[in-house]
Amino acid sequence: MCPVALTDTVTVSYTASLESGELIEKKDEKNPVTVSIGSGVLCKAVEACLFGMEPGQSRVIRVEPEDAYGLHHRELVQCIPLEHFQDRLNPKPGMVLSLTMDRDGTEHKVPATVTEVHNNAITVDYNHPLAGRVIVYEVTLVSINS
Numbered sequence: 001m002c003p004v005a006l007t008d009t010v011t012v013s014y015t016a017s018l019e020s021g022e023l024i025e026k027k028d029e030k031n032p033v034t035v036s037i038g039s040g041v042l043c044k045a046v047e048a049c050l051f052g053m054e055p056g057q058s059r060v061i062r063v064e065p066e067d068a069y070g071l072h073h074r075e076l077v078q079c080i081p082l083e084h085f086q087d088r089l090n091p092k093p094g095m096v097l098s099l100t101m102d103r104d105g106t107e108h109k110v111p112a113t114v115t116e117v118h119n120n121a122i123t124v125d126y127n128h129p130l131a132g133r134v135i136v137y138e139v140t141l142v143s144i145n146s
Contacts, residue, residue: 003051004144006051007037008037009036013033014027016137018136032142035047044067050139053141060136063135064134069133070128097112112126
């Protein structure tokens with residue numbers, strides 16, 4: 001059989017973990033994922049590792065933050081006065097809030113993770129929770145479905 005090429009549709013199983021070993025996502029042999037190369041379902045680095053593989057082969061790849069969920073941007077961490085919430089909620093670290101932000105004159109709802117709660121304010125992080133983190137993928141090519 002020919003190895004994976006640019007126009008193929010493939011079925012893969014994989015685990016995605018942090019360097020510490022903490023599991024992020026798993027698609028095992030019982031629940032693999034079928035994707036067209038270039039579709040963007042898998043991150044580009046994972047798709048690229050599939051090229052040249054044949055069914056049954058496995059690879060471990062380390063995906064740097066800029067190729068995964070992006071770098072962590074300090075300017076996306078903000079302190080918000082608790083009065084902003086007018087006693088509508090009791091924020092706790094780890095909560096994900098849907099907050100309104102203005103971008104170029106248009107309001108957008110965006111997720112923000114509460115990282116700290118102070119007496120009069122909370123600190124929120126608008127970065128993706130995995131921003132700045134290296135992701136380790138263990139990928140097995142199950143089949144090529146050309």
